[in-house]
Amino acid sequence: MHGLSMLPSTLLLTFLFEATFFFSLACRSQLVRHSCFLLLLWILYTTVLRKSSSPPANSDVGYAMLLLLQTWIASDVLVLTKDLHNTFRRLDKKGRIDTDISSAPFTERLVWGFSLVTNPRGIGWEHGSSPRLPYNQDRADNPRIQIDSRKHFLLHKNIALIISIGYFRLSSYITRSSVSSFLQIRIKDDFVWGFITSVVYVSRVVAYCNSLHLGLVIVMVGIGVWDYQQCPPLFGDWTEGYSLRNVWGRVWHQLLRRILKSHASFILSLFRISPNSTYRSSYYVIRSLTAILLSGLLHQTMASISPPRKAYNTVFSFLTGPDMQFFFSQALGVMLETVGMWMWRSLYSIAAKGRNEKEMGKDEVKCIRNRYWHYSRVIGYLWVVSWCSWTVQRHMNGVVGLGLMHDPDFDPRKFELNPPEMWKWLKN
Known part of the structure; x- marks a missing residue:
């Protein structure tokens, strides 16, 4: 980056990026959308990915991260989604699908594209197969609120x-x-x-x-x-965070869920792995693990454009960076958790077979199941807390070691996500 907030040429490229993105969403031709995406990649490289001898300012880093994230979104909606306008049909409160926007005038399609990108739930929830968040996390219907x-x-x-x-x-x-x-x-x-x-x-x-x-x-x-x-x-x-899969699939924000899932599905399709293949039983687990690793790649890329850039001056240092290691450890944790849950269910099944449920009363059966449920939750919470404490600590140790937390000009009165000073005293 070359002082992004200072150069008029960069501001012009930024405007060109946003205008191209919204224009491409209104286009019916897939070829035009692909061509627009290539232009977006060029702008991203010119303004963000090309290295500069001078360190970027904090405002430039924030701008670069936003542009990088928008490029990932554009990759999903412009390249991986074949029938854009039909895929992202908006649902009303009664669940009825709107008419196909592709037959509407260009200006109306332009407004539709703007509403797609600025959707408060993230792309895919209101313009997809269901107007609700995954796992019924639409808290507007929560009786407690x-x-x-x-x-x-x-x-x-x-x-x-x-x-x-x-x-x-x-x-x-x-x-x-x-x-x-x-x-x-x-x-x-x-x-x-x-x-x-x-x-x-x-x-x-x-x-x-x-x-x-x-x-x-x-x-x-x-x-x-x-x-x-x-x-x-x-x-x-947060009470549903009794498993790593729930933490990343229900508790944590789901704004990146659509783009990570679509890119993971695309990567698996390159290896001929699909829900209808011989790997059907494990397809969704593999896709979830791939999505977690892609999230690590996205976060590591964002970290690589933050000062000091010399921290990731080789491909190896990039692929073994703290963010990649952290999300790889989450994928590993999900795998271990899946095996552990299978073993726990097997033990419960063996214990249940040892006692004939037909000979027990309903209250006794209910008591055993409730006890199993509570034990599962307690073990799950302890597991999540232990694994996350260990992985987050390792991640932040790596960040401190790379010098990414040194900020002598830090002002706590400013609303900036500066890592806390406590990490400088982390024990290795």
Whole structure:
């Protein structure tokens, strides 16, 4: 990057990128969409991927990450999706599919493309086969949160925004002060220290992402662009995080779910692996693991454009970077978890066969099943906490080792996702 926020030519290329993207979404011809995608790749390389001798500014890094993410989205909707307008039909509240937008005038298709990209749920949820989030995570229908009007929704979200920003800024002061070094001296156990620092970092990320999402939702719903029923919480129910698969498939934000799943399916198709192949029974597991690795590739690419760029000056250093290692460990954890769950179910099945359920009363059978369910949840929570604490700690140790956390000009009053100072005292 060459001072992206300073060069008029870069601003012009940025405008050209956005205009090309929205124009391509309105085009009926697949050839035209592919040609537009090649232009987007050229702009991405010219403004972001081409190395510069001068380190980029923080604002430039944010811009570059946004442009990189949009290119991934464009790869999905412009290249991998053959029938774009038919695939992303919007559903109404009654579940009826809208008419095919491809027959509409160009200006109407242009507006449709804009609504597709700016959808508050991410591309694919409202313009796909179901208007709901995966695993019924549409929290607008949650009986614990009765939101029956836009005013009630905005009040609830403003309170949530104040809490998120307050926690984020408070944690900035705590982690960049002597409190973190005091805790490190007092806590001698490596696992406990890793658990505390992992919770601090993950909660900061959640608060940061929630604040940005809530701020955007409040504005868009307030001016009437979005319907409050279209804007469920960014993150799912944390009580469902009793397995790694649930953490990444239900609890964590699902804004990248569509593009990761489509690229994973494309990669598997290159190896002739499909739901109808001989690998049908394990296809969806393989696709989930591939999607996790692709997420690591995306995050590692974002990290590679952050200063100092010399941290990833070879292909090997890039492929073995902290982000790739972290998401690879998550894929490994999902595999171990799948095997463990299979063994646990087998033990339960063997125990059930040892006692004839027909000879037991309904209450006794229900009691045994409830006990199995509670044991499963407790073991699951302990497993997730242990694995995530270990992998997050290893990830942040790698980031610290590469010098990606050195920020002498850090100001906690600014709303920036700067890694906490606590990580500088992580034990290896």
